[in-house]
Amino acid sequence: MKIVVRVELITDWGDVNTIEVGRIDRPSQTLDPKSVGLLLADGKQLLHNLQQAVIPAQADDICCLRWICRRCHQWTALKDYRRRKVDTVFGTVSFRSPRVVSCACEPPWYSETAFCPLWPIVPEWATPELSALQAKLAAQMTYRRVVEIMREFLPVSEKINHVTVRNRTLRVGTRIDAIELPGAQPRNPTTEWTLAIDGGFVRGKGKAETRNQELRNSHRTSCRAGEEAARLRVCAKRVAGSDRTARFDCPDARRDLSPTTLGNHRRCQRDPKHLSPAPV
Template identity: 65%
Template sequence: MKIVVRAELVTDWGETTIIEVARFDRPVQLPDPESIGLSLADGKQLLSGLQQVVIPAQADEYCEIRRVCSHCQRQTQLKDYRRLTIDTVFGTVSVRSPRLMSCPCEPPFYLEVLFSPLSQIIPERAVPNLLLLQSRLAAQMPYRQVVVMMKEFLPGTEKLNHVTVRNRTLRVGARIDAIELAPGEALSPDTEWSIAVDGGFVRGREKVRPASFEILTGRLAASGVKPRVFACVRSEVPSIADKFAALLQTCAGTRSPKVCVITDGGNSVQSIHRQLPFPVTPILDWFPLSMRIRNLEQISQGMQAWSETETHTKNLLHREMTKLRWCFWHARFEKAKDKIRQALVLCRIIVAETPAFEESMRHLDYRLRDLWAYIEGDKTSLVTYAKRQKANKPISTAMAESAVNQIINARMCKRQQMRWTTRGAHLLAQVRCAVINDDLPAKLAAYYKKKSELPEHISRFLELLRRGAAQEPQPF
């Protein structure tokens, strides 16, 4: 049996052309399982052949229409033909691209200048669908693995390499980095948005110290709204606060949303909420605070007391340490500070009778002073954690830590021995966030729409040309 696939092309003015796309032979003698139906190679051949037919036909039809002036209906002059190579999802296609002389009565130039119609609609020799596909894959797996997968399933990818995939992915990342979608529908004014911020480190490519750099990552969530992840390298954005503010205002649909910022008190993130252009409620992550208190409880419980004085001191310190968690949980901060002061006084005035007990008291004294400095540096971020948990509101950066694992670790760190530049990591993080948020096609569409809009000064210049062309020449 022979299978012949033909394509019938019908133009807008009624001309019909039938072109053979592919031909397959399926002999009836001794059929084997591999000859049943179409194989993967047959499918790739069929798609490639169909693409080689469709794109030249589209190009010829579009250029034929474009040769006619939209004002005077006169056919413009043809200068010459050139070959234009276009990379598509189903292979690379070479088409004949004419260069035309524009009509002086037609916008936007109102002059006789050379232009290529195909270069206007495909300026970068790769269709947007291919850029979208490669960036989606590159956001989830290494660049070389993307090449292997595309060569396995798509036709015309024999010459594809990882450098091309990387460059196109970073190009997409640069395009969507400065694009913010239109603000969504504003929710209730009482809706509280929670933004948790954390950081993850990746290995740097430069052979200088520090060998790693930080990527700020987080998640934005509200009740009844799909959470959104975000990431950026601090040195690659003009202002972290402006970027966060634009994200919040876009998602909330208002210029002054009700926001709480949850951080772990690190030096790189604790001052972000002070730079935002609207009021923000800062919240200190409960988990690191609880772990510091847990360390104090373990130290006081593990003291080796031998004398009656040491035993009494150990029991007193342990009783005070076990009450600290309750004080912070219910926002009794002054009471917690009093207990810390009492414990510090005990560590200073009690004379230990054994070296082990003295070492434990010294260790406890150091950890108490560390906790004091921790809460003093973030005392404005301490809240009533019990009340927030009862209201089913977040009190920790757990959702930010999951975003770090989802965005950074899964693609740049774990089991992937790669080194990154700050620019490359930042742009890839933008693509990965857009893929996770499921708005990569929308952001690319917004970029192309913005690109098609002429700048204001060019629009004014073209308007002056149009007015000059419309004026009749004055007689001498």
């Protein structure tokens, strides 16, 4: 059996374009339990190919509407094309972005400007659905685990990493904090704080070193969006296999740990004993 998946893209003015998005072979003579129905890899590839066809078609439709001057209704001159990329739930899509010459009837007169049709709609070069999904998963697990889960079940780009997930999650949180609910009382930044807790694991350097250490780091920031108050950082060190835990304040933990940040469960390559003001 051969499965051929084709789609028809119909524009608002009636143009029809048929595209083949996938072809799957399922020979009946060699059928086994692993080849019954569609596999997860088949679905990921089909959705990725379909997304590769839909977004460029949408970009071309928007370009056709924007190439006409809104004042004199004349076609504007086309300079050339450039490649743009947008991240979606079904992978990263590359498409052509035109560079047009502005019309003579409106400023800037005869100026060559780069025009991306999807930039006003997707200004962050990532769809809102992707940002919301990453923020939702990041609220329940670590950033690196989010990347692993998305690579397992979705046809996302291989270039996606935990830093991208973290930055998008923080932007989503900033937008949520900036929303003023009707009837809500303003929060006092001097009495209300946000506490973030993170941790890391430090292994012994030598082969004979069997003592492993677990570090936990917490910092406190103001609840107001865009405002960062005085930070209170607390570090905790615990030796593996022991219930003894030592806690100590580290006001300059950001400076000391900047080369090897503990955030997102990275391994700290520095000796944590230097951060403690007293033996632990």
